[in-house]
Amino acid sequence: MVTGDDALWAEFSANEGAVSPVWRxxxxxxxxxxxxxxxxAAVPWRxxxxxxxxxxxxxxxxxAAVTHLNKDEVRRHVRAALRHGARPEEIxxxxxxxxxxxxHAISIGFPAVKDIATAAGRTHELPGATxxxxxxxxxxxxxxxxxxxxxxxxxxxxxxxxxxxxxxxxSSVPWTHGVLEPKVREFIYVAIDASTTHMFDEGTRGHxxxxxxxxxxxxxxxxxxxxxxxxxxxxxxxxxxxxxEEVAAHRAAGVPPTAGAE
Numbered sequence: 001m002v003t004g005d006d007a008l009w010a011e012f013s014a015n016e017g018a019v020s021p022v023w024r025x026x027x028x029x030x031x032x033x034x035x036x037x038x039x040x041a042a043v044p045w046r047x048x049x050x051x052x053x054x055x056x057x058x059x060x061x062x063x064a065a066v067t068h069l070n071k072d073e074v075r076r077h078v079r080a081a082l083r084h085g086a087r088p089e090e091i092x093x094x095x096x097x098x099x100x101x102x103x104h105a106i107s108i109g110f111p112a113v114k115d116i117a118t119a120a121g122r123t124h125e126l127p128g129a130t131x132x133x134x135x136x137x138x139x140x141x142x143x144x145x146x147x148x149x150x151x152x153x154x155x156x157x158x159x160x161x162x163x164x165x166x167x168x169x170x171s172s173v174p175w176t177h178g179v180l181e182p183k184v185r186e187f188i189y190v191a192i193d194a195s196t197t198h199m200f201d202e203g204t205r206g207h208x209x210x211x212x213x214x215x216x217x218x219x220x221x222x223x224x225x226x227x228x229x230x231x232x233x234x235x236x237x238x239x240x241x242x243x244x245e246e247v248a249a250h251r252a253a254g255v256p257p258t259a260g261a262e
Contacts, residue, residue, distance in 0.1 A: 005027075005031065005035065008035055008038050008039065008042075009027065009038070011038070011042055011045075012038040012041065012042070015041065015042060015045045017076075017079075017080050017083065018076065018079075018080075020237060022236065022237050022240050022241065025240065025244075026236070026240070033236075037233055037236075040229075040230060041230050041233075043226050044223045044226035044227050047219060047222065047223050047226065048223075049217065049219040049220045049222070049223045050187075050220055050223050050224070051084075052084040053081060053084040053085050053086050053090075054184055054187065055084075055223075055227065056077050056080045056081035056084055056086065057081055057086060057090065057091070057094050057180075057184065057188070058187055058188060058191050058224055058227055058228075059073070059077040059080075059227060060074060060077045060078055060081055060091060060094050060095075061094050061097065061098050061188040061191050061192055062191050062192060062195055062227065062228055062231060063077060064094070064095055064098050065098050065101055065192040065195060065197065065198065066098075066099075066101050066102060067101065067192070067195065067197035067198045068195065068197045068231070070234060073234065078091055087179070089179055090179055090180055093174050093178045093179060093180050093185075094180075094188060096173060096174045096178070097174050097185055097188045097189065098188065098192055100167075100170070100171045101192055101198070103167055103171070104198075104200055104203065106156060106160070106163070107152065107200065107202065107203070110152075110155060110156055110159055110160070111155070113159065114126060114155070114159070126159070127158040127159055128158070129158075131154075131157060131158065134161070135157050135158070135161050138157060138161070138164065138165055138168060139153075139154070139157060141168070142168055145172050145175050145176065146172070146175060147182070147210065147213065147214070148206070148209075148210050148213070150206060152202070181214070182210075182214040183211050183214035183215055183216040183220075186207045186208075186210045186211035186214060186216065187211060187216070187220070187221070187224045189203065189207035189210075190204055190207045190208055190211060190221065190224050190225070191224050191225075191227065191228050193207060194224075194225055194228050195228045195231060196228075196231055196232060197231070208221055
């Protein structure tokens with residue numbers, strides 16, 4: 001007889017591909033938590049807006065982002081992506097796309113420089129209101145390669161044209177030489193910007209708009225967010241084995257369970 005728990009476990013195992021011992025332990029010791037998480041994790045799979053390969057590429061991105069960097073999860077999802085037909089060059093492109101995340105230092109930094117300089121009476125050190133000929137060419141090249149422009153990039157180009165030009169060249173490599181669909185690239189940006197380890201609202205919204213312009217559906221974007229929303233459970237995956245090890249060491253040392261309690 002197949003119970004509801006058995007069916008949920010089968011679905012969870014199929015979606016995960018390789019089930020960590022942590023989940024077997026939780027299913028036994030804390031079945032309520034396991035069932036609740038398994039149901040949460042299944043939401044994007046049940047939606048089914050994304051194909052399996054794209055789903056795994058997004059999970060590679062979320063875990064490889066510099067704001068997170070979970071090596072074990074990167075490896076697990078690289079394996080799953082390969083299993084679902086991803087080519088090595090596609091996975092490498094994901095790493096290239098995610099590596100641009102550091103530029104968000106200027107996303108908060110540049111507006112702050114303008115505000116602080118203005119408050120300090122140092123506006124003479126800030127750039128003028130218009131772009132010069134070289135900056136205008138960079139703007140048009142950015143539009144042509146990336147398919148969008150924003151007021152932030154306008155101000156960044158004025159304030160630090162050298163950094164803008166270098167970043168433009170760096171970030172454009174996947175768009176010039178890459179193999180992924182443009183909307184998949186935008187999904188990756190959405191995932192790392194919206195992730196709880198970054199939560200960059202402006203970037204999330206901008207890349208959602210770009211994804212729609214490249215043919216994405218709302219359902220696909222929702223599924224990207226649903227995958228990103230499950231990242232918090234990694235606290236359990238990392239923490240439970242540590243707890244088990246420390247409890248075992250505690251008992252082996254013969255320390256009473258209530259030692260140290262007031």
